[in-house]
Amino acid sequence: MSEHTGRHAAQRRGRHAAASEQVRFGVPFNGVVPLWHAGAEITWHRPVDGTDLSEVLGLGLVESEPGPSEAPPGWGEVVEVGTLIEAESGPVLRLRSSSPAGRRAVNDPADGVPIPLSRPLSIEEAMSGQFDITGFSVHIARLMLRAARDSAILLFTLRAPRDPDPHHLLSVPAEADAEGIMHFHLGTLLDMTTESWRGAARADRMTLLDLDVSYMSLLVGRPEDQEGLDVDRLVEMAQPVVDCILKPGFPFALGYSVVLPDAVAPAPR
Structure with a gap:
């Protein structure tokens, strides 16, 4: 290979490397997925192929890595990640399954599944139309179910403009007992006065609320038929969160x- 050819090949490789980056995810809403970039930038996108990322993200299906937040001894924060590629046709989000047996939506342990995205949206564009509070609440409820299943602590944060460090909003330690009762222990520094937080306690400047929910109470349908989760009951469970x-x-x-x-959290890559 000549020096000229080698130099141009290196330049092409450099451009290719610069055209992709690892991103984290915000909470999906209204069909929009927030992408958290390195530094303080957030961009908002809609999948253009009809993919509903609220049915994929946050449920333990997507590749993850250790997060930056401090955790109790013996525990580790886990954040889901994907690769954003700036293709000629527009941005593409590549998701990899957390395991070869993962959901088909991200079930490609090699290159992952490409999801074409819209161009970055403004906040006004992302928030246009009526806020889908039911869809948002159902997604939050599914995150809670995942946390109870894995005996995990669910964390919610808020990322302020030009601030690379997310700010803690709510922590939800969760577990399920042998009788199928899920226990959620909500803790926030916010002063919560809504009806859903009635009965909450105050301690060490925090507002604390315990929820006990039977998994069976969320089901609709008969055991001999195909059971599903009742949307209204999911929304009710998620209301305090x-x-x-x-x-x-x-x-x-x-x-x-x-x-x-x-023992469960992924090791640093």
């Missing part, structure tokens, strides 16, 4: 992660 994380008024800047025991 939704009231808390929406209180600051910035649904477009919400983030999430889970804290798992070290």
Whole structure:
């Protein structure tokens, strides 16, 4: 290979490397997924192929890595990640499954599944139309179910403009007992006065609320038929969490992660 050819090949490789980056995810809303870039930038996109990322993200299906937040001894924060590629046709989000047995939507352990995205949206474009509070609440409820299943701590954060460090909004340690009762222990520094937080306690400047929910109470249908989850009951279960994380008024800047025991959390790559 000549020096000229080698130099241009290196330049092409450099451009290719610069055209992709690893991103984290904010909480999806209204069909929009917030992408958290390195530094303080957030961009908002809609999948243009009809993919509903609220059915994929946050459920333990997507590749993850250790997060930056401090965790109790023996525990580690886990954040889901993807690769944003700036293709000629527009941005593409590549998701990889957390395991070869993952959901088909991200079930490619090699290159992952490409999801074409819209161009970056402004906040006004992302928030246009009526806020889908039901869809948002159902997604939050599914995050809670995942946390109870994995005996994890669910964390919600808020990322302020030009601030690279997310700010803690709510922590939800969760577990399920042998009888199928899920226990959620909500804690926030916000002063919560909504009806869903009635009965909450105050301690060490925090507002604390315990929820006990039977998994069976969320099911609709008969055992001999195909059972599903009742939307109204999911919304009701998630109401205290939704009231808390929406209180600051910035649904477009919400983030999430889970804290798992070290034996379960992924090792640094």
